[in-house]
Amino acid sequence: MQTDLQLTPFLDQxxxxxxxxxxxxxxxxxxxxxxxxxxxxxxxxxxxxxxxxGQPSGLGWLPDGRLLVVSMTxxxxxxxxxxxxxxxxxxxxxxxxxxxxxxxxxxxxAYIGNFGFDFATRQTPRATGLILVQPDGxxxxxxxxxxxxxxxxxxxxxxxxxxxxxxxxxxxxxxxADDGSLSGRRVWAALDGAAPDGISLDAExxxxxxxxxxxxxLRVREGGEVTxxxxxxxxxxxxxxxxxDGCTLFVLTTRLMLxxxxxxxxxxxxxxxxxxxxxxx
Numbered sequence: 506m507q508t509d510l511q512l513t514p515f516l517d518q519x520x521x522x523x524x525x526x527x528x529x530x531x532x533x534x535x536x537x538x539x540x541x542x543x544x545x546x547x548x549x550x551x552x553x554x555x556x557x558x559g560q561p562s563g564l565g566w567l568p569d570g571r572l573l574v575v576s577m578t579x580x581x582x583x584x585x586x587x588x589x590x591x592x593x594x595x596x597x598x599x600x601x602x603x604x605x606x607x608x609x610x611x612x613x614x615a616y617i618g619n620f621g622f623d624f625a626t627r628q629t630p631r632a633t634g635l636i637l638v639q640p641d642g643x644x645x646x647x648x649x650x651x652x653x654x655x656x657x658x659x660x661x662x663x664x665x666x667x668x669x670x671x672x673x674x675x676x677x678x679x680x681x682a683d684d685g686s687l688s689g690r691r692v693w694a695a696l697d698g699a700a701p702d703g704i705s706l707d708a709e710x711x712x713x714x715x716x717x718x719x720x721x722x723l724r725v726r727e728g729g730e731v732t733x734x735x736x737x738x739x740x741x742x743x744x745x746x747x748x749x750d751g752c753t754l755f756v757l758t759t760r761l762m763l764x765x766x767x768x769x770x771x772x773x774x775x776x777x778x779x780x781x782x783x784x785x786x
Contacts, residue, residue, distance in 0.1 A: 507733045512756055512777035516545055519774040522757040524575075524606055525703065526564045527747025527785065532755050532776070534743075535561035535574070542574055545776075547748060555585055563607025565615060567640065573615055577603045582615060582638050594642045601633055606703065608657040608666070613640040614685045616647070616666060618654030630672045637685050647687045648679060656704035656743065658712065661786050667693050669701030669714060676701060676712060676725070694729040703743025703757070706786040713754060713781075715741035722756055724781075735779060742774075746785030754781050 520538035527533075531544040533554070542561045545551040555561075559576035566572055572585040573593065580597040581604075583590045593615075596604055600619035607617045614637060621633025634646035635654050648654075652672035659666050659681070666687060667678045676694045679687035699716035706712055711726045713733075717740035724733035739758035746754055759774035 506731055508735075510733065510735050510779050510781070512735065512737065512779050515755070515776045515778045516549060516551060517773065517775040519759075519776070521742075521759050522774045522776055523703065523743050524561070524563045525743050525745035525747075525755055525757055525776075527745055527751075527755075528566065530749075532745065532747055533564055534757065534776070535564060536774075537562070537577070542572075547753075555588075555590065557583065557590065560603075562603075562605045563615075563617060565607055565609025567609070567613040568611070573607070573609055575604050575607050575617055577605060580604045580619070582607075582617065582642075582644075594638045594644045596636055596638070596644060599634065599636050599644060599646055604636075606654075606656050608659055610659055610681075610685070611663055614638065616657055616659075616668075618651070618657065618668070621651075621653060635668065635687070637687075639685070647685065648690065651677070655702050656714065658704055658706040658786075660706065660710070667704070667706070667712065669704050671700045671702060674698075674700055676704070676714070678727075693727055694725045696723075696725070696729070699723055702741070703745070705744050705746045705754070707746060707781075707783045708751070708786050709783050710786070711783070713744050713746065715744045715756065717742050722754070733781075737777070739775070746781070748778075751784030752781055754779050 525534040542554045559579040563575040582593040602620040622628040632650045635648040637647040638644045655669040657668045678693040680689035701714040704714045739760040743757040
């Protein structure tokens, strides 16, 4: 297992950076508590793409290039049409608490997770479902009994979805049917001492995952073999392979502190980078 890779500071003075995606030569991400979707190029030039009043989270794109963004606290999927955000689907009847990460497939279907419970006030964790939203806005639950479904990837052939269950310390895989339904649920990797948050798939089929509670990012193969482990200066909440050659791993971190017995408070977040040998899928 390789443990000698070192992170380099890339972008700081963020609130809570999450849900990164490499797209059109830039890293796109959501900054929860400033309500902004942002994009930053390799030179570090950062700009706001859109402001989302309900806090942005998961990002993805339709085949025609329009941006999809999850609005967390009002549990909606939005689409950016020019400068206007349009509701694609209201998920409040399907998601018991805040929506979070998302992956969008090649035909524009969005798979969206949700907390399942009030994380900030320390409610007892409970299982929830993964929601599929069709391009026409039709939504349904396609997998249930997931413990905090979080970062999600789809393999390049479009046949397998892999999702991190943060409160079960595992990556779980499903087969994807032609209509987007999921079946064949199986443990892709059990993670001893790690809790997957954001994840990124590489060209060898391994997954980089951010583990906030153990303050590290890991590269894991199917079956659970850990090939790389990198300590992070704060809580690693997401990671994404990108850059011009696909071999830059962007690592998003924040720090959480207990503000009271009922709530958590985020301290300034940042993005770091590290060069890796296997490009993104």
